[in-house]
């Protein structure tokens with residue numbers, strides 16, 4: 001069967017992980033034109049690269065599900081909205097819907113995010129140079145999630161250690177290993193720390209507001225969903241902020257436009273989200289045999305939606321590889337997914353990125369990437385699943 005797939009999908013068959021990680025865009029254009037749903041042996045998955053097809057798949061949770069043992073997160077943190085579909089998915093997501101709405105997010109987070117971004121800039125401003133991914137984008141993302149979960153009294157380093165240990169445990173389970181003792185201990189410790197914040201006054205944090213929502217979930221289930229907020233909210237937002245800074249600092253015309261009119265920052269954020277989605281793919285498993293764009297996919301197979309591919313579909317975005325602040329359909333990208341699993345944190349992530357860009361451009365005059373070849377190469381977003389710069393070394397003044 002595999003060899004007949006190789007014959008039917010020669011472009012997908014020839015793609016290596018190396019190309020997908022480091023030079024993916026020409027390959028995605030090729031695939032989209034000739035094999036918009038293709039079989040990639042390197043990924044052991046089907047890959048969808050057209051904008052319309054990606055939306056079709058993401059909206060159809062009956063045929064393309066996340067409720068599958070192939071997803072390892074549930075084995076470490078328990079079932080959550082990330083690993084469920086249908087009415088149970090709705091029940092797990094519901095308590096978080098209201099506190100993540102735009103107005104609620106702006107009310108709850110504007111002051112804290114503004115203050116946290118300002119304090120970070122103050123901590124390195126006098127030095128004239130910094131690595132903005134690890135020293136700026138990463139801490140902004142972590143601090144927002146610490147605030148969301150009401151963990152202000154817990155050292156940030158402790159939250160990051162739990163996060164790293166749980167991510168490692170999930171990665172090992174994905175490779176077929178049992179849940180590690182370290183992973184179990186880290187999740188238990190996170191859970192013990194989250195309980196008091198879950199039971200606190202609903203005004204005190206987003207988690208407490210979710211806990212007070214009269215949901216059909218018990219406290220353990222709410223905590224499992226709170227843990228997936230950490231997964232959803234840290235690495236992706238770090239990438240989103242770093243990628244937006246990268247695009248502005250490497251597109252002088254756009255930077256000049258934004259510096260002349262900060263009202264264009266949201267355009268810059270949307271266009272950066274389109275060009276380099278920090279989460280590159282969304283995974284689903286087929287529940288039954290399905291034929292899509294001429295490809296017949298058997299049940300129980302992994303289908304990856306390439307958000308990168310969809311976002312550069314020339315049928316939707318003319319000159320798709322260009323960073324263009326004046327596009328009429330800036331928000332037509334699918335970076336936050338669509339359908340039942342559409343990103344819960346999108347308003348918060350936008351708020352964080354807005355503050356990061358506005359304050360960096362104001363407080364760090366003449367901000368630019370370091371010109372040495374290593375800094376230039378490190379700044380380019382890359383990665384198979386998460387896309388972001390290796391490092392964003394900048395100077396100002």
Ligand code: HEM
Nearest residue numbers: 081082232233236237240278336337341343344345348349
């Ligand atoms: C404050 C930061 C964020 C939080 C708290 C957050 C949280 C979440 C949660 C809980 C989900 C699962 C929703 C569900 O299954 O019903 C989700 C989905 C998703 N998020 Fe976010 N997110 C954040 C930022 C981001 C960013 C910056 C990106 C990309 C640039 C992103 C991309 C996605 C995608 C693609 C999905 C869909 C996953 C799937 O369908 O398999 N998120 N997010």
